[in-house]
Amino acid sequence: MDDYNVVKLQSSACATCAIRHRAVCGALKDRELATLSRMGRFKRYSTGEMILADGEPTTFFANIVSGVVRLDKTSADGRQQTVGLLFAPDFLGRAYADHNPYFAHAACDVMVCQFPHEAFERLMHHNNGLEHRMFQKTLNELDAARDWMFLLGRKTAKEKVATLVHMIASRHSHIGCTPQIGLHEAQFQLPLTRADMAMFLGLTIETVSRQLSALNKAGTIRLISGREVAVPDLSTLALTAGLDDIAAA
Amino acid sequence: MDDYNVVKLQSSACATCAIRHRAVCGALKDRELATLSRMGRFKRYSTGEMILADGEPTTFFANIVSGVVRLDKTSADGRQQTVGLLFAPDFLGRAYADHNPYFAHAACDVMVCQFPHEAFERLMHHNNGLEHRMFQKTLNELDAARDWMFLLGRKTAKEKVATLVHMIASRHSHIGCTPQIGLHEAQFQLPLTRADMAMFLGLTIETVSRQLSALNKAGTIRLISGREVAVPDLSTLALTAGLDDIAAA
DNA sequence: CGACATGTTGAACCTCATCAACCGACGTGG
DNA sequence: CCACGTCGGTTGATGAGGTTCAACATGTCG
Numbered sequence: 001m002d003d004y005n006v007v008k009l010q011s012s013a014c015a016t017c018a019i020r021h022r023a024v025c026g027a028l029k030d031r032e033l034a035t036l037s038r039m040g041r042f043k044r045y046s047t048g049e050m051i052l053a054d055g056e057p058t059t060f061f062a063n064i065v066s067g068v069v070r071l072d073k074t075s076a077d078g079r080q081q082t083v084g085l086l087f088a089p090d091f092l093g094r095a096y097a098d099h100n101p102y103f104a105h106a107a108c109d110v111m112v113c114q115f116p117h118e119a120f121e122r123l124m125h126h127n128n129g130l131e132h133r134m135f136q137k138t139l140n141e142l143d144a145a146r147d148w149m150f151l152l153g154r155k156t157a158k159e160k161v162a163t164l165v166h167m168i169a170s171r172h173s174h175i176g177c178t179p180q181i182g183l184h185e186a187q188f189q190l191p192l193t194r195a196d197m198a199m200f201l202g203l204t205i206e207t208v209s210r211q212l213s214a215l216n217k218a219g220t221i222r223l224i225s226g227r228e229v230a231v232p233d234l235s236t237l238a239l240t241a242g243l244d245d246i247a248a249a
Numbered sequence: 250m251d252d253y254n255v256v257k258l259q260s261s262a263c264a265t266c267a268i269r270h271r272a273v274c275g276a277l278k279d280r281e282l283a284t285l286s287r288m289g290r291f292k293r294y295s296t297g298e299m300i301l302a303d304g305e306p307t308t309f310f311a312n313i314v315s316g317v318v319r320l321d322k323t324s325a326d327g328r329q330q331t332v333g334l335l336f337a338p339d340f341l342g343r344a345y346a347d348h349n350p351y352f353a354h355a356a357c358d359v360m361v362c363q364f365p366h367e368a369f370e371r372l373m374h375h376n377n378g379l380e381h382r383m384f385q386k387t388l389n390e391l392d393a394a395r396d397w398m399f400l401l402g403r404k405t406a407k408e409k410v411a412t413l414v415h416m417i418a419s420r421h422s423h424i425g426c427t428p429q430i431g432l433h434e435a436q437f438q439l440p441l442t443r444a445d446m447a448m449f450l451g452l453t454i455e456t457v458s459r460q461l462s463a464l465n466k467a468g469t470i471r472l473i474s475g476r477e478v479a480v481p482d483l484s485t486l487a488l489t490a491g492l493d494d495i496a497a498a
Numbered sequence: 499c500g501a502c503a504t505g506t507t508g509a510a511c512c513t514c515a516t517c518a519a520c521c522g523a524c525g526t527g528g
Numbered sequence: 529c530c531a532c533g534t535c536g537g538t539t540g541a542t543g544a545g546g547t548t549c550a551a552c553a554t555g556t557c558g
Contacts (some may be wrong), residue, residue, distance in 0.1 A: 017394040073399040075491060083395035094392075096385065101392055129440065142387060143343070143350055145394040146332035149268045150322040152401035153330040153451025157514065188386040192539060202402025204515055209538055224523095226537060242324060406546065443505060456546060458506055475505060475554085499558105506553070513546085521538075526529085 005044040009037045010114070017113070019089035023063045024137060027129035036123065040115045045106040051092070052104035060114045061093035067110030068191045071104040072199065079153040082146075082200040084141065087171065091137055095121065108191050152202045153244060159213040160201040165221060168192075169231045189234035215240070254293040258286045258362070266362070268338035272312045274385060276378035281432040285372065289364045292354040300341070301353035309363045310342035316359030317440045317471035321352040333390065336420065340386055344370065352497065378441075380426045401451045404491060409450040410460040414470060417441075418480045436479040464489070 014020060022193045025036060045051055051062075054074060071084035083102060084090055087164070092112065094101055123168045124131045137195050151163055172188040190197075194212075216223045220240055222230040232238055263282040264285050276283060290316070294300055294435060303323060313335050320333035332351060335341055341361065342381040350369075373380045400412055436444075443461075447454045465472045469489055471479040480486055 047309055069437055071395070073395065075403070077491075078398075079403040081399040083266075083398045083470070094388065096388060102395065122339065128380070131377070131384060133378060134382065135387065138387050138391060139343065139345060142391045144396060145391060145398065146322065146351065149332045149394065149398055150324070150330040154324070154328040193535095205537080205538085206516085210514095213538075231503060242326075247450070442503095453547060454505080455507085455548080459546095462506075502556085502558085504553100504555080506551100508551085509549090511546105511548075513544105515544080516542080517540105518542105519538105519540080522536095523534105524535085526532085526534105528529100 007042040009040040009042060013037050013042075015041070017065075019065055022063065023089035024091050024130060024133045025063065027127065027133040028123075032123065032127060032130075035168075036115060037122050039119050040104060040113050043112055043114055045110045045112070047106055048152075048247065049106045049107050050102045050103065051110070051112070052102070054100055054103045055098050055221055058098055058100060058117045058186035061091065061117055061120050064090045064092060065090045065111040065113055069110055069197060070105045070107045070199070074103060080199050081202060082196070084145070085200065091134065093117065095124070095138075097136060105193065108213045122191045123235060126188070129152060140192075145217065157201075157203055158211050160203060161197070161208055161219065162215060162237055163243060164197055164201060164213075165215070165231070166234065166237045166243060167227075169234060169237065170191040179247065185230050185232050187224070187228070190227050190229055199235075201244040256291040257261050257288040258291060259463070262286050262291075263289070264427055266314075268312060273340050273379060273382045274312065276376065276382040277283060277372075278323065281376060281379075282370065285364060285462060287466075288368050289338060290363055292363055293428055294361070294466050296360045296386050298355045298359075300359070300361070301349045301351070302356060303349055303352045307342065307349060307366045308349055310340065310344070310369050311361040311363035313337045313339045313341060314360040314362050317356040318345055318361075319352075319354045319356045319445060319448070321354060323352060324491050329448050330451060333394070333446070334449065340383065342366065342386075344373070344383060356445055389491075406440050406450075406452055406456050407460050407463065407489065408491045410446070410457055411469065411486055413450060414478065414480070415483065415486045415490045418478075418483060418486065420423055421481035429481060434479050435483065436473070436477070439476050439478055 014028075014037045015030070017023075017025070018031075020026060025033060028036060043062075045067075051069060052070075066088050069086040069090075070082050071086065073081050073083050086104075091104060092104060103144060115210070122208065124134060151160055155163065167192060169186050172186070192200070194205045195207050197203075198208045200210065203211075212221070212223060215221045218240075219232070221236055222232065224230060263274060264278075264279070265288045266272075266274070269282075270273060276284065277285060280455070294310075294316075299435050300318060303321075308318070315337050318335040318341060319331050321331050322337070323329050330355055334356070335353075341353060371388075373383060400409055404412065417439060418437065436487055441449070443454045443457050446452075447457045450457065461470070461472060464470045467489075471481065473479060
């Protein structure tokens, strides 16, 4: 339990936290933040490591400080479907449930800030701002989940792959200050393996690989190495992703 | 606007409402309930009627009093995917957004109790119990959405259809006091057309029809007429739906 | 009765899964 | 240092599961 990947927080840690204002903690006053600091722990997970197991009792919640976390559903016969992708400063864990409804895995090296679930739920109970913020995040996740349901149910393999690349590209440009939509070329590393993408898209590894190659051949994206991708024109990508529809979301 | 399908509530209407305790209103004290009564309206929608349009400004929220409501995503080229199914006493509408993120249609004749969105959000703001309850409902919807993502991404057509029938059967038995899981035979009407089912399952009408016929031939279900279905043994149906897995959900 | 919506069934086609071979990068141990 | 296994990724051949197109059955309503 107590290895070198776990670091107890200084009581002042939250005050200087990089994601403080964008994470759910943003709702907390200094005094409550100190309370949270006292019960919080930084923890590092390396690529592929399991963070939560489906069906296990809920013991902690966490904020993603950096990295990408996959939420997976698994069936008895081994089929797997990723049902959520969390980036900083997303919240990890299902509030008000005694068991995790899914697996959570580190898709790449991940840093989280975790706290015991009872204490956090108590805090939510007394701090309506915190619960309100959790509610907001949950609403956004639900919106995302529903958009993804459309993708899973109705999009072709090519559109699926294009959609995922577009999502990563635009999220990346949002974070990394890379040029905006349609201008210049955006280049970045995919934070996911082909297997991760397949799990998320409801496809097989091979199909993902083929569609990436096809997009590359068509010039919609440029595969530089396995992971490194360049997108010459985000709006073209959005087009082949079948994205500009859905009431101009 | 003001047709005979709309009925202004009596100020006492909520107090005697059938779904009062199970709907979000259950969080309200008598006085607040009276406030809600004053701004609420019963409204009837008939089969197929649109209740909310994607992209339209949010004007009202509603509780489903009876019937089934479909939430649909639609793309420019006409593909459609149902992303949610609401039964009484579910809540209809996306809180804290100025535009609807999907269409809502009456899957069968529907009765709702609707109220202006600003007033309701104001009420939520002042009543933490109400917001808490909304939050809970949203968490449940998110869980359901994620289970459905697994279905859309990984299940076969047969499993999809079996899952839907199972869901309706168990929900029906829950509502209608029909015998419990595995015992005797449950019989009921499907509240959805083949087209509705196809939209929800990410399939075509034809495939749904074929799979229903196949399940019928296999004896897993009995098709009595187009809409009337009997399930001799719910657990067998659950098995062919690939349901008992997922960590014994 | 005819018109229309809903549902079923058949045949052909196509997308994607499956199985399999192969490649390059990396790490490890003899 | 090289042989070896492993892992992530690509590509090809084949086939199954669903879509598509089309015809037909059934039911309902004017």
